Amino acid sequence: MVCEACNGTGFVNDPAGRPDVCNSCYGLGYVRGTYKPVPLSENKMKIRRAFIFTFLALAVYYGAFSYGFIRYSFGPITTLIILLIGHITAVSFLVFYILFRAVHDA
16 A cells, blocks of 8 residues: 555654655555544354353363362363263254254355
8 A cells, every 4th residue: 555644655754854764664655554444234243152162061061070079089080071061962952053054044
């Protein structure tokens, strides 16, 4: 993009009227365009919220699991089963929610 401060010349007049190097483009005469991020669609925002909700639910799950593990000292098989059930539930929720969004909003 052409620099608006110097109109592409690379020079501006200082207060005394002498030409000076433009502070905006540093004498190049052009500047990079400003990046304007495209806002996320409502669908993507809902899926992002689902990811955040899933991770927060897993954090609460790990807290409850840690408390139960310390308090009741589960065996290795019971620990594995509890962890698998929690993770399968979280991933299933996320997959089904994304599929629901894909079918519902199509």
